[in-house]
Amino acid sequence: MDGFVGRLTQEQNQKLMEMWKIIIDMGKCNINDPPKVDVSKRRGIKALLGKKRASSNSLVEEKDSDLLFELFLAFATDDPDSLILRFLRARKWDVNKGVEMLLNALKWRAQMDIPQLLAGGERDLGKQIESGKFFVFGKDKMGNLVSYTRVKLHDKNAQSQEDSEKFTVYYTESVRRILPKGHEKITLVFDLTDFTMNSMDYQMVKFLVTCFEAYYPESLHQCLVVNAPWIFWGCWKIIKPWIDPIICEKIKFLKSYSELVEFIDVDQIPKYFGGENPYEFKYDEFRGESQSMPEDKVNETNSKFDTLRDSFVETTLKLINDPNNQNLTLERNKLKEQIQSLNAYIESFYPKSIFQRSNISIK
Incomplete structure (x- = not known):
């Protein structure tokens, strides 16, 4: 089945790059006021690190953030192209409708503050x-x-x-x-x-x-x-x-x-x-085993996040203008892997979910 990373037709790949171009052009728009999307304020990258203000239960300083910032948070450990393609497929490869759908999803993710939700673990959801x-x-x-x-x-x-x-x-x-x-x-x-x-x-x-x-x-x-x-x-x-x-x-x-x-x-x-597998659900008690990122790593991680984002955007724009350049494709793929690895590193400081504690995955 085509339409997925590594299985794109030429036309589908063109649609993917077209959507990236629109997103990048809009990317520096404030998440609070992108075209046709009204989005609430968003916490900064330190929300990913689980840092909190001493004075409240909120994560550290709120700041306005751009669309690309929100998008790169949404990737989590996904391949960046995979996420974009899901919105394209959902809108039958209509790029403008795919962009609109993605923007609304980013607005919702900002309102839900998903990094904070994950950083809190099952503390309030365990029951x-x-x-x-x-x-x-x-x-x-x-x-x-x-x-x-x-x-x-x-x-x-x-x-x-x-x-x-x-x-x-x-x-x-x-x-x-x-x-x-x-x-x-x-x-x-x-x-x-x-x-x-x-x-x-x-x-x-x-x-x-x-x-x-x-x-x-x-x-x-x-x-x-x-x-x-x-x-x-x-x-x-x-x-x-x-x-x-x-x-x-x-x-x-x-x-x-x-x-x-x-x-x-x-x-x-x-x-x-009615099956044959003896598995029975058993709750592995949540222990709140999160840890804070070392202070000397916070600024370093912030800087690396921004650098990878900017490098990925720059390389993607170059590839849009030179779609047959294999060196650019390889460079972009390496950057995607680095983005996934950095997000995985950041999320390693989150409390483990019941699925991670139980080592549940597809074998």
């Missing part, structure tokens, strides 16, 4: 993870990581909407960081066994739908809904109109666990879900 209502295990037949949701374990009244949203984003961002190179999508399994209306959280469903459609496009391979009781079908009539038809096509309703084997090999399915 939701500890419940086992969400966990990841194994892979589907296409090699995508599988996320399981036991809906009956979710009590819509046990947490605020804000906490539910923070948990959803933290969970999603944590899963992103355990996907091996070459894997960009996940399969969701929603188990509706013993479903009651106490678990029917419309606000959370709507937020999850928005995340996959607008903020994490091209991240969902399929959604398998198992054992839906008759009472759920009334809920589905409310939910379905919220969902984009393209996403809706990825949702499949299964009558029983036995039908999961059509999509996931039986040895990759936990016994609880």
Whole structure:
């Protein structure tokens, strides 16, 4: 399948470079006031380092930041081109629509302050993870990581909407960081066994739908809904109109666990879900094992981040003007690897997620 890094047609590569050119040209616009996008203030790179003000629980000094700054934070450990391509594919290679979608996603990421959320770890979210209502295990037949949701374990009244949203984003961002190179999508399994209306959280469903459609496009391979009781079908009539038809096509309703084997090999399915794998979710207690970056490394890392960003932008512009220059392509690929390595180094100072503590990944 084309449309991915290393598998681009000439036309797709031209679209990618065209989108990069627009982003770079807009890149020095303030994140608070880019064209057609109204974005709230954003904390600086030190948010990545987990540093806090002595006077409050906020991360160190707030400052206005440019679009490129936000974009390079969003890359995390992704290949920079992979992220851009997801927005292009989601908008059927319409560059202007892809740019607009990306800008809205960057606005949202700035408002959510995702680096601060990750730097805090599970300190305020552990109960939701500890419940086992969400966990990841194994892979589907296409090699995508599988996320399981036991809906009956979710009590819509046990947490605020804000906490539910923070948990959803933290969970999603944590899963992103355990996907091996070459894997960009996940399969969701929603188990509706013993479903009651106490678990029917419309606000959370709507937020999850928005995340996959607008903020994490091209991240969902399929959604398998198992054992839906008759009472759920009334809920589905409310939910379905919220969902984009393209996403809706990825949702499949299964009558029983036995039908999961059509999509996931039986040895990759936990016994609880009718498979043969003995895996059982067990919460590895969060210990807040974060550490601060040494002071002498903070300025050095800041400087390296800016240098890599500027070098990548400069090399990308050169490649746009000289697309057949293999030396520029090699140089740009090296810079992408360095950006990923630096972000991985920065994030090594974050508390480890449950997935990292449990060494969960696709084998």
